Amino acid sequence: MPDVETKTLLTQIFGVKSHPMRKFQRLLYWFPRFKHVNPYPVPQPLPSDPVALAQLGLQRIANDLSCQVTVYQEPRSYLGPDALEIRLPHIVGIQSPDQRELLARHDCRRPVFVEGPFPLWLRRTCVQYYILRSDPAAKEGRTVDPERNFYYPLEMNFDLERDLGDDDELDVEEGNRDGERGVLWSRQVP
Incomplete structure (x- = not known):
């Protein structure tokens, strides 16, 4: 957030009606209006408890x-056999x-x-x-209804018949001016 010192520097260097000064005013x-726009704000004093902080982050x-959210293990510490403190996270x-x-449904052998x-x-x-991650499982023989599959069509049936007005051959002749040789292009369309 710009402060009074920034305003003083901009005024001295660029002047009151300059473009950088207008940016500063904007x-x-x-900035104060955007400060409270976040629909999921982080609480201003963060919790000091590590479990509550972890829950908030997750x-x-x-x-x-x-x-x-499930707490599997609370942080604790105890004295070990050699009188050293052992901390469990x-x-x-x-x-x-x-x-x-x-x-x-995960196969426990994987x-x-x-x-x-x-x-x-x-x-x-x-x-x-x-994070926990596993390699993707092999696809089972599930059939997907083609009408419910949005990612890709299983069959594409297009009617590609030719019309009577379609020209199967395209000839373009260029040149033939002042005895130049002409260039003949030919393309066969299936």
Whole structure:
């Protein structure tokens, strides 16, 4: 957001009625209005609890509003056998109903990979997240109704019969001026 110092510099360098000064005034007009346009704002004081922060980040990256957040492990620490503190991290997950169905149908003989960490910035705080990924399964012998398939037609039936007025041969003769040789183009259309 431009400040008074920026305004002073622009006025001294370019003048009051200059193009950069008009840009500055437009920024002062529009920036405060755009500040509250986001339909999913990040809360101004971010939660200090790491689990609540992880839940907020996961809800922001999920593209399905029916996703359910699950806390699998709370952050905790305990003293180990050699009197050292052992810290266990928190594990928070989010799944949509479609993802749950895909995991339920997943063949347990095929591996599932954990990829990450990927950064997610919430204001000035970086949250790391991981994703589960599996190789695509082989297509089963499902038949798709051609009328319900929007991605590509299964059959294309075009009537490509020729009309009586169609010219099967195209001849173009150029030149023949002052004894020049003519150029004859011929094209056969099936």
